[in-house]
Amino acid sequence: MKLTILGCYSATPRSITNPTSQVLEINNQMFLIDCGEGTQVQLRKHKIKFSKINQIFISHLHGDHCYGLVGLVSTFMLLNRLNDLHIYGPKGIKEMILLQLRLSNSYTGYGLYFHELTSTESEVIFENDKVRVRTIPLKHRVYTNGFLFEEKPGARxxxxxxxxxxxxxxxxxxxxxxxxxxxxxxxxxxxxxxxxFDPAPVQSYAFCSDTLYDESIVPLIHGADVLYHESTFLEQDKSKTAHTMHSTAIEAATIAQKAHVKTLVLGHYSTRYANLNAFKEEAETVFDTVELAEDGKVFNFNK
Structure with missing residues (x-):
């Protein structure tokens, strides 16, 4: 299981940081998760083949998670893409993308399919013979889902x-x-x-951004190999979490501890902080195995 962080900061893009986007490779399948501004530039920079991306999962319709999507959809057309593209995201994402394509007199020469989500309960939204993806309902200022990617057991x-x-x-x-x-x-x-002999062990990856601290997700992600959980704030700014509906590093670590995940990856940092190590240090007061997401960082998780 391989995770490439294209962007992991909150709010606006900067010359040195990018908003949320990442590529997950699991069981020889590639998935793009969120698509903030600059995603396609980051894809090129890190030499990820556009043609391998056939499914895109958008957590919510705040700009730092989806404003790079229409550009990527358009670039796929300019590259003469033939494969179908499936986009999973909140209701309204289809209108958002198609309106921009229509007003710019653009089109796609490939099949573009939207799977709009409205349920506040966890549901399976993608499944093939190798991977299953289900939603993780989150608590944010707009309708938001995380995603749980689970490998299916192989043949004996x-x-x-x-x-x-x-x-x-x-x-x-x-x-x-x-x-x-x-x-x-x-x-x-x-x-x-x-x-x-038994098949190779399966792996799972839980993506949770953005969300207020919410223990109701614990049963959904219990035992996950890797949890990416937003940690917008340090504990000194915990008072900001209620109205922004974000989490602190310690709150992310508490979810990881309660869910008995193997590894916690922190991300979605507020750009007010210059020292990311402080996030790791605070989280490690609660949970031992903590990694920091950073733009361009690649994680390889072995079975």
Whole structure:
């Protein structure tokens, strides 16, 4: 599982920082999560192939999370994209993008599909044979969702020594990999666990930005391998969280601790702070395994 941080700061872009956007690669699938201004520049800078992005997930319609989207959609057209593009986000995202395309007399030569979200309950919004994505309802000033990306278990691996020892024909290999026991001609049943090894462990990634501290998300993200949780403020400015509906680093760490996740990645920092290490130091008073998101940083999470 690989995570590339394209931008991880709140509010406005600056010459040295970018608003929220990141690319998650999980089980050989690539997903773009949020698309603040400058996302396509960051994609080029970090040599991420545009053609591999077929699904985009937008948490909410504040500008620092979606104002780069119409530019990216337009660039895909200029690059003669052929693959369909699916965009998942709050109701209104379709109107936002199509209005800009219409008024600029632009179009797409590829299929552009919007999946607008309205539910305040967690729901599965994307699924294929490798990955499932469900929403994480968050508490912010506008309708907002985080996203939980979960690998699906792969097929079991053949124990070739055992398979050859029992002289099992190759036509049965796939059934065995799918979990079936083997019935031999003499009536003997060979249990599947003798003929196979467990598949590789699965991984999961929870993206939570932006949100007020909210323990109701804990059951949804329980046991996640990695949690990205916004930490807009340090504890000295906790009084600002109520009206902005954001979180502190300690609050993010508390969610990580209660959810028993393996790794916490902090991000969405207010640009009022010059020292990011303070976020890590505060979070580590509650939770041990803390990483700092930084623009351009790449995380490789091993199984």
């Amino acid at each position: 691996k053949l124990n070739m020594d055992a398979v050859l020892n029992h002289e099992i024909e190759t036509c049965y290999y796939q059934k065995i990999k799918d979990g079936a026991d083997m019935l031999l001609e003499n009536g003997t049943v060979i249990p599947n666990h003798i003929l196979t």
